[in-house]
Amino acid sequence: MSSYRDEVTGILASADIIVGGSRPHDIRVNNEAFFARFLKDGRLGLGEAYVDGWWDCDALDVMFVKLFASRHKVSRQLKSARFLATAMRAKLLPAGSDKRAYNIGAKHYDIGNKLYEKMLDPRMVYTCAYWKHATTLEAAQEAKLDLVCRKLKLEPGMHVLDVGCGWGSFAKFAAERYGVRVTGISVSKEQIDLGNKRCAGLPVSLEYMDYRNLSEQYDRIVSIGMFEHVGLQYYDIFMKKMTEALADDGLMLLHTIGFNDSKFFNPWLDKYIFPGAHVPSLAQITSPMENRLTVEHLQNIGVNYDPTLMAWYDNFMAAWPELEGDYDERFKRMWSYYLLSSAAGFRGRFIQVWQFVLSKEGVPGGYYFDEEARFKSGRAEHGPSV
Structure with missing residues (x-):
């Protein structure tokens, strides 16, 4: 086991993370089998070992910022001949623990509304603030x-489609503040049920529906944090369907998380939090837009996801005494790992959040947007920005 420890200790040290160190971002190893597991399964093994309690860290978010920032150094070590030989020995060993079928993430949005009510803001917005x-x-x-x-550029009376409407946070806000009618669709029954209750009395209808079954056209389309769940192989279908559903003079806003690298993949997040999801690169998003949609405006608001995730983590931990009757200690560790490692990704600018404004054939005369108009009078100015 000493060779496994030496290899992993060296990799982490190159990222300024000391095994057994005294700083908050250093790690404590509780099970010596952790080292072989890390060598055997990489990022997946790192996350699974944390959930199993095999290692701890007082500042998980800071640790990941350092690990991500040193990814090139780490990558060089992972490709060394000595590392590859040691890792191969580790892969030949039987698994060090009984890997239970622990896939709570398979029902990410249906694991209980109570969790999200406690973790999120009063409007239950589960996307970047x-x-x-x-x-x-x-x-x-x-x-x-x-x-x-x-x-x-919403105006009263417009009919807006919200693709992946969640618990109706956008629909409720837009109907109340801008006087529009909203149809929302989601594939989560719990979200739809609670969302319709929260939007009662407003011109809002939330429906349990997949985007492929849309048949109407809308003045505006919005999709906030849903595109990550479409799947790379379906991007062309998604863009084709959105083009068909958008009125000829309409606008669509697409809000999505994105990676800088088209080949990046997080196996732990895929297995335990968002099964089947694909976080796209800019190239992967824009390619299926060709000959369909015109990019009128693009903004990267990714730096805002770090404080959002940290606020969710603080809320989650504060509410844990009320939640622990419904979830076990493994879930607490899994959810903490998800929130804090994600915050680190955005803090280090390794992950982005893009907001696209799209039209069918270009806005006549051009699209103009004055972001600061909202703050000129200290309140939202609901007229079109020019």
């Missing part, structure tokens, strides 16, 4: 929703 002029999660999420509404 916008903190430019905000100091609280609630204000930052309202700022993001208003940013989206203004980019879409």
